[in-house]
Amino acid sequence: xxxxxxxxxxxxxxxxxxxxxxxxxxxxxxxxxxxxxxxxxxxxxxxxxxxxxxxxxxxxxxxxxxxxxxxxxxxxxxxxxxxxxxxxxxxxxxxxxxxxxxxxxxxxxxxxxxxxxxxxxxxxxxxxxxxxxxxxxxxxxxxxxxxxxxxxxxxxxxxxxxxxxxxxxxxxxxxxxxxxxxxxxxxxxxxxxxxxxxxxxxxxxxxxxxxxxxxxxxxxxxxxxxxxxxxxxxxxxxxxxxxxxxxxxxxxxxxxxxxxxxxxxxxxxxxxxxxxxxxxxxxxxxxxxxxxxxxxxxxxxxxxxxxxxxxxxxxxxxxxxxxxxxxxxxxxxxxxxxxxxxxxxxxxxxxxxxxxxxxxxxxxxxxxxxxxxxxxxxxxxxxxxxxxxxxxxxxxxxxxxxxxxxxxxxxxxxxxxxxxxxxxxxxxxxxxxxxxxxxxxxxxxxxxxxxxxxxxxxxxxxxxxxxxxxxxxxxxxxxxxxxxxxxxxxxxxxxxxxx
Numbered sequence: 150x151x152x153x154x155x156x157x158x159x160x161x162x163x164x165x166x167x168x169x170x171x172x173x174x175x176x177x178x179x180x181x182x183x184x185x186x187x188x189x190x191x192x193x194x195x196x197x198x199x200x201x202x203x204x205x206x207x208x209x210x211x212x213x214x215x216x217x218x219x220x221x222x223x224x225x226x227x228x229x230x231x232x233x234x235x236x237x238x239x240x241x242x243x244x245x246x247x248x249x250x251x252x253x254x255x256x257x258x259x260x261x262x263x264x265x266x267x268x269x270x271x272x273x274x275x276x277x278x279x280x281x282x283x284x285x286x287x288x289x290x291x292x293x294x295x296x297x298x299x300x301x302x303x304x305x306x307x308x309x310x311x312x313x314x315x316x317x318x319x320x321x322x323x324x325x326x327x328x329x330x331x332x333x334x335x336x337x338x339x340x341x342x343x344x345x346x347x348x349x350x351x352x353x354x355x356x357x358x359x360x361x362x363x364x365x366x367x368x369x370x371x372x373x374x375x376x377x378x379x380x381x382x383x384x385x386x387x388x389x390x391x392x393x394x395x396x397x398x399x400x401x402x403x404x405x406x407x408x409x410x411x412x413x414x415x416x417x418x419x420x421x422x423x424x425x426x427x428x429x430x431x432x433x434x435x436x437x438x439x440x441x442x443x444x445x446x447x448x449x450x451x452x453x454x455x456x457x458x459x460x461x462x463x464x465x466x467x468x469x470x471x472x473x474x475x476x477x478x479x480x481x482x483x484x485x486x487x488x489x490x491x492x493x494x495x496x497x498x499x500x501x502x503x504x505x506x507x508x509x510x511x512x513x514x515x516x517x518x519x520x521x522x523x524x525x526x527x528x529x530x531x532x533x534x535x536x537x538x539x540x541x542x543x544x545x546x547x548x549x550x551x552x553x554x555x556x557x558x559x560x561x562x563x564x565x566x567x568x569x570x571x572x573x574x575x576x577x578x579x580x581x582x583x584x585x586x587x588x589x590x591x592x593x594x595x596x597x598x599x600x601x602x603x604x605x606x607x608x609x610x611x612x613x614x615x616x617x618x619x620x621x622x623x624x625x626x627x628x629x630x631x632x633x634x635x636x637x638x639x640x641x642x643x644x645x646x647x648x
Contacts, residue, residue, distance in 0.1 A: 162190040188597040189629060196640035201261045206284045213293035216340050217268055224281040227298060229340055230268035238266040272343030276336050286358040288366045288590050296338050299358040301331045310353040318399045318418040320379035320425050322466055325489040328355055330377060339389055346389035365590040367472040367537060374470045376488055381470060401426040401511040431504060432462055434513040471587035473534060478506045479587050519583050520576040528586060535588050547593045547613050548600045555601035605630055
């Protein structure tokens, strides 16, 4: 038997350009993938460590890549930098050869000047004076013009809120030491004009701003989850302003409050004996589903189980949420101990539920528990609908199990590892994977260098999910997926040699 070696694709950029000119995309519908193939030839080839930068906290690029934002050292202002392009420091690096031959003087000169070559300060925007901006909270509009940042301030002891400021309705949670109440503000900033356009205040509240967990932006629709008051605020960005659309919680329609207050003008919301509108729709959906199953099977077990766990369902609280599109919310419910952070490791020990809610019709579309195989299949096959990386730029898609064979293989290996582990199984695998949703807004990067179909790398040190990663002892190696050859490496702070 004759074994033939696998034919390697040419890696010469001239050949790639010629093939693109002659044939374009070889297969229909692969235009975007064909464009990404050129990143195998345009590679990083130099790493500079310990770069001198202004006294600020660097955050991230805008979606169009033209601006870079940072927070001031006192976390009260937003700094906007213009990106000067990849050739901005060419004269600084043109005569550099082997990194081992660089003198200390040349290294220091590069470290001191290279940041200011790539970035020029465009605006310094004063955002707040009495609050501190959250360094891990920033959401960009699709066109890259506006950015939403959040700030918070502790409530002083001498200005302790009243009882009815803490408990604004009968679904409000009891504050805990691990999640104290604060005053929050969302700021809408125009990056082109360098000015603060609009603000929204949330007094005596609990909103998870870190990693954009408590707010979500889909096109021009903004959703903010108030954990303390169990309410979702819906806004629309219109001409640089926050426009109030509705509040979902105690009521689901914008005119419900006026109808209710006309009948009960002096009724306190905290003393409501009826179930609030959103929770009522959740319980109604569960009841109708239990009745339908009992009637179809001729067995009353399902409806009895609903009555048995009714108090548990009624005590559920909103924990996280995301916008699936402009009209649908994915809301994660958990027990109050989980929501207020009283219980640790809640993702794997406590029952949780995912609710798909239609905003315009005010209806619950579906409810899944955190071991649902149906929801797991939806997440694996339609990951792009959960991530919503950049809707206005089709070429900026993330590498996920629904669009990438290697990412799906990695996901399958993870599931198999959990299934065969001690105390594992299908339900445990689903529970652990579904802890990833709801996905925080703009938490995945669409960099082609993190595309598994182009490069293979160790995602222990770097990944598409924007979260802090440990720093390894050796450089992060990126190998070509088709040939296995080393294409480039990214040095870490422990690896002092440029590469």
